[in-house]
Amino acid sequence: MQKRRRFKQTKTLGQRLAEEVTRLRDQARALPPGRSREMLLRKARQDETAIQIESWLRSPGLRAPT
Template identity: 70%
Template sequence: MRTRRRFKQSKTLSERLADEAARCREEARALAPGRRRELLLRKARQDETAMQIDAWLHSPGLRTPT
C-alpha cells in the first residue's frame, strides 16, 4: 500500500482561497468576455463563498444543531 505524501500548509485555508480568488479575478480582467472569463469569475465567487463558510465554521458563536 502506498503512503500518502503529507506536508504542512504554510498559509491558512482562508489565505489560500483569497489568493486563488484574486488570481482568478486578475486573469479574468485580462480576457475578453467569453466562456473562459465566466468560468474564472465563477471560480473566484466559489472561493469567496468558501472563505465565508470557513469563517462561519470557525466563529466562536457557532453551536451544535439541536
C-alpha cells in the same frame, strides 16, 4: 503498502482561497468577454463563498448565517 505523502500547509485555508480569488480575478480581467472569463469569475465567487463558510465555521458560537 505505499506511504502517503503529507504536505504541511504554511498558510491558512482562508489565506489560500483569498490568493486564489485575486489570481482568478486578475486572469479574468486579461480575457475578453466570453465563456472562459465567466468561468473564472464563477470560480472566484465560489472561493469567496468558501471563505465566508470557513470563517463562519471557525467563529465561536456557530450562529446560523443571516
